[in-house]
Amino acid sequence: MKKTLVEAKDRSVILLHACAHNPTGVDPTLDQWKEIADIMRQKNHFPFFDCAYQGFASGDLMKDNAAVRYFVEQGFELVIAQSFAKNFGLYGERAGCFHFVTSPAPDATATTTRVASQLAILQRSEISNPPLYGARIVSTVLNDSQIFAEWEDNLRTMSGRIIDMRKALRSKLEELGTPGTWNHITEQIGMFSFTGLTEAQVIKLREEAHVYMTKNGRISMAGLNVNNIDYFVKVVDKVVREVQ
Numbered sequence: 001m002k003k004t005l006v007e008a009k010d011r012s013v014i015l016l017h018a019c020a021h022n023p024t025g026v027d028p029t030l031d032q033w034k035e036i037a038d039i040m041r042q043k044n045h046f047p048f049f050d051c052a053y054q055g056f057a058s059g060d061l062m063k064d065n066a067a068v069r070y071f072v073e074q075g076f077e078l079v080i081a082q083s084f085a086k087n088f089g090l091y092g093e094r095a096g097c098f099h100f101v102t103s104p105a106p107d108a109t110a111t112t113t114r115v116a117s118q119l120a121i122l123q124r125s126e127i128s129n130p131p132l133y134g135a136r137i138v139s140t141v142l143n144d145s146q147i148f149a150e151w152e153d154n155l156r157t158m159s160g161r162i163i164d165m166r167k168a169l170r171s172k173l174e175e176l177g178t179p180g181t182w183n184h185i186t187e188q189i190g191m192f193s194f195t196g197l198t199e200a201q202v203i204k205l206r207e208e209a210h211v212y213m214t215k216n217g218r219i220s221m222a223g224l225n226v227n228n229i230d231y232f233v234k235v236v237d238k239v240v241r242e243v244q
Contacts, residue, residue: 092134196217202214
């Protein structure tokens with residue numbers, strides 16, 4: 001990743017996932033984020049953060065947003081596309097927020113005015129009137145301390161369940177002695193995981209066991225639960241042994 005950033009043209013716009021990277025489930029550590037920030041400053045790159053799973057990675061809103069806050073603290077000018085579809089369960093409402101953080105400068109007010117006018121033009125041409133119902137739900141939760149605390153607790157419950165499923169999946173595969181290494185299941189984070197299954201193995205799972213995932217072996221960890229994980233492990237173990 002660092003090599004790609006270094007080789008990219010100066011002043012490139014770089015899309016970054018704030019947390020719970022989709023599809024890999026592999027996030028940089030905070031120290032690695034600092035290295036990324038250093039390179040982007042040297043190259044004058046522009047950070048564009050996609051924040052779609054805040055709270056669904058670790059269960060901690062602040063921890064999941066640490067990379068964004070670090071870049072802001074370092075004085076970067078950046079944008080953030082924040083989705084509430086997942087962490088509020090508002091998929092059908094497409095609720096979110098777009099943030100533009102201007103760099104510290106004497107004429108910051110003038111910059112903000114210019115940016116706001118451009119965003120207004122884009123909003124009018126691309127969206128016109130955004131859906132309000134989901135946005136009002138989010139606004140109600142974020143502006144009521146008691147409901148906000150309940151929402152945080154819900155996020156910890158959901159992220160904790162996904163983490164538990166990761167642990168269970170890895171331990172059950174290792175108990176069966178399924179060929180290969182499975183430590184990546186618990187080392188990854190968030191809703192998605194690259195299992196390491198090949199396309200041929202995925203197709204066999206689909207045709208024979210009616211287990212469905214993308215051809216590159218990516219699964220949604222949220223789809224696993226205590227009622228289906230044993231079946232999933234059994235058929236994965238079988239297909240790994242039979243298909244190379």
